[in-house]
Amino acid sequence: MFTGLVQTTGRLLQVQARGDERRFVIEPAAPMPTLTVGESIAVNGVCLTVEAGSIVGERRFGLYASGQTLSLTTLGQLRQGDMVNLERALAVGDRLGGHLVAGHVDCIATVTDRRPDGESTRFTLGFPQAFGPQVVDKGSVALDGISLTVTGCGDDWLAVNIIPATIAETTISRWTPGSKVNMETDVIAKYVQKMLAAWNGEPAKPSITEDFLRSHGF
Numbered sequence: 001m002f003t004g005l006v007q008t009t010g011r012l013l014q015v016q017a018r019g020d021e022r023r024f025v026i027e028p029a030a031p032m033p034t035l036t037v038g039e040s041i042a043v044n045g046v047c048l049t050v051e052a053g054s055i056v057g058e059r060r061f062g063l064y065a066s067g068q069t070l071s072l073t074t075l076g077q078l079r080q081g082d083m084v085n086l087e088r089a090l091a092v093g094d095r096l097g098g099h100l101v102a103g104h105v106d107c108i109a110t111v112t113d114r115r116p117d118g119e120s121t122r123f124t125l126g127f128p129q130a131f132g133p134q135v136v137d138k139g140s141v142a143l144d145g146i147s148l149t150v151t152g153c154g155d156d157w158l159a160v161n162i163i164p165a166t167i168a169e170t171t172i173s174r175w176t177p178g179s180k181v182n183m184e185t186d187v188i189a190k191y192v193q194k195m196l197a198a199w200n201g202e203p204a205k206p207s208i209t210e211d212f213l214r215s216h217g218f
Contacts, residue, residue, distance in 0.1 A: 002042045004098035004140075004147025006085040006170050008032075010043075013060065015080050020067030022075065023051070028086055031058035040089040040103070044171070045145030045182040046073050047103025073105045074144075074180050085145045085170050098147030099140040100187050107131055109143065109183040111175050112157070120161040122151070123175060127183055129156040133193055134185035142184040146170055 014025035039050045046069060054062025070076035113124040132155040135141060139150050152159035167173050
């Protein structure tokens, strides 16, 4: 579990492609002391695991991303030299300064507009309409692993206002119209929507379908 408060950025030293999979070697901008094998780290909002034998002091570590992870996130678009947002997993007793973020990306959002708004910068992003019910005005959303407050929204779009400090300390400084970012909606909204479905008359989706059986050799 994470909070969406980016602790530092990191530079991709290596991107190793093996079929549909990737291994990343990352150099964080700030030291990451006591990093351990098996630890979870959010990379642009995607929860990944530190691999054995990949840690070099406090300034280098390696992570693996499966083909499914790459197909559902923007990690497959990363190249050597790119910068990413990094956050270590929340420890029991830490302050929860952002909101509860699982590191499980729901969809990819696209930046459609960027413009000054006082001292902040207002970004508008589009996303698949199916996730609209999980986005509410003044609610929380994680974009590339950054906990942000929704300042406007519709069925398939949302807006966020970014303060100068966040722009300076994260990869948001590189966002322009057309940029693709990982989006995770509020985990509480997901559970509420699921529970309310029974009272809204929505039919329950069967867990075992013809496609499921076919894909498992039946």
